[in-house]
Amino acid sequence: MTPSLHESPAHRACESFFYAFLLLGLVLLPQPAAAQTDWAAYEARAVELLREYFRIDTSNPPGNERRAADFFCALFTREGIECQVFEFAPGRANASARLRGDGSKRPILLLNHTDVVQAEAKSWSVPPFAGELRDASLYGRGAQDMKSEGMLQAMAVVALKREGVPLSRDVIFLAVADEEVQSLGTTWMVEHKRELLEGAEYLINEGGENIIEKGVVPFWGVDVAEKTPLWLRLVARGKAGHGSVPLRDAATHRLARAVARVVNYETPLRVLPEAQRELCEEARVRRPREAEQFCHLQESLRDPAFRRRVTSNPDWNYLLRNTITLTVLRGGPQTNVIPAEASAELDVRLLPGEDPQRFVQELRRVVGDPTIEVQPILTPLTSLASPAGGELWRVFEQVVTRHFPKTRVTPRLLASSTESPTYRRLGIAAYGFCPFVSTPADANTSHGTDERISMEAYQQGLRVLYEVLVGIAGKR
């Protein structure tokens, strides 16, 4: 909690005012209740604190997440909960708080990131860093990704402490910086504070999908795995020359032939248990007549018509195979010049458990031209899956059913990426679990314009997350 050398005095003055405000607010929090928990008071406070949090501009770059880390530690410290700020670069910091259990079970980590993507204020209808409340929705950059969930994690920890819930395991709150750009915060934790993370059994992170449509939430999607990005560059080299005298083996020509083979290549289909369950659950709700087929994919995919139907739907196709997308093509600087070099970039996403080296070998065979180099753009890591079962999974099911009796908890395989794979590699079962529901319109504001969350959904999310923590960490 040492003040950063890089903060201006004006900043500090602003912060002291801010802490005074925070302290005043905390006094208004409910005192430990003997019988009944005063949820209305917790929920009102969670809303006020989220609006404060939105006002801390952590647009990344540059991030400036130190103020967010201080904000969380001020909240925890005043509640008598141990909290540490780790400043790993000027103005950039992580925060970690811990509620102690009796140690009979391994800890659970609540992970959130404090940085947000930038906001183009002129295209918003409210200022993105003002914490506006309008039409029963809270507006601010981070409302969906992921300041709301971070604040709910903090408030759930505060509520566990205030309510005096006896714990069988430690509950660790971890707010990291820089998730949106380079993951410097998580990388720093793994390199320098590994002892805080290792040994944890579970982790709850961003992700998941709980869309409410016409008052109904058909699925409570919990992310159990994600695909691994394996970005590759194909480079062809050859003789340079004048465009008026074509060369059959020009770099551009050889690249074009290789790229055509790559984009026409169909990677083999592979039905992972997670994808099988996700598609089966979805079919049971949305297309009950086809449920049988979708619940036995291995067999059904032998039928060419069904196979065509599934693979031509991009949202199903990516769940069942490694995918290759051609995204960048580079060649000559002008129309009449044959360049000496041409290159293409491929955004490859591998299914969990795939070996990246083996895939590169497979791709070389498809390229079919040994003079074309296949270069890695980023270091690929094999990704792991967390089980769609076990103690935490059962708690998710119990709590979700209590709040939404008709909703099914469904595992999801994520096409994009979060920091969960890093924690899975430490032996922690990590889940993308969102405690609140969103309308499709609200969910689509993530990283977009007028990012917002419904106040009702946010407040209900506090109860959901609190009950999950009581279920997994409370002593029975």
Ligand SMILES: [Zn+2]
């Ligand atoms: Zn995020």
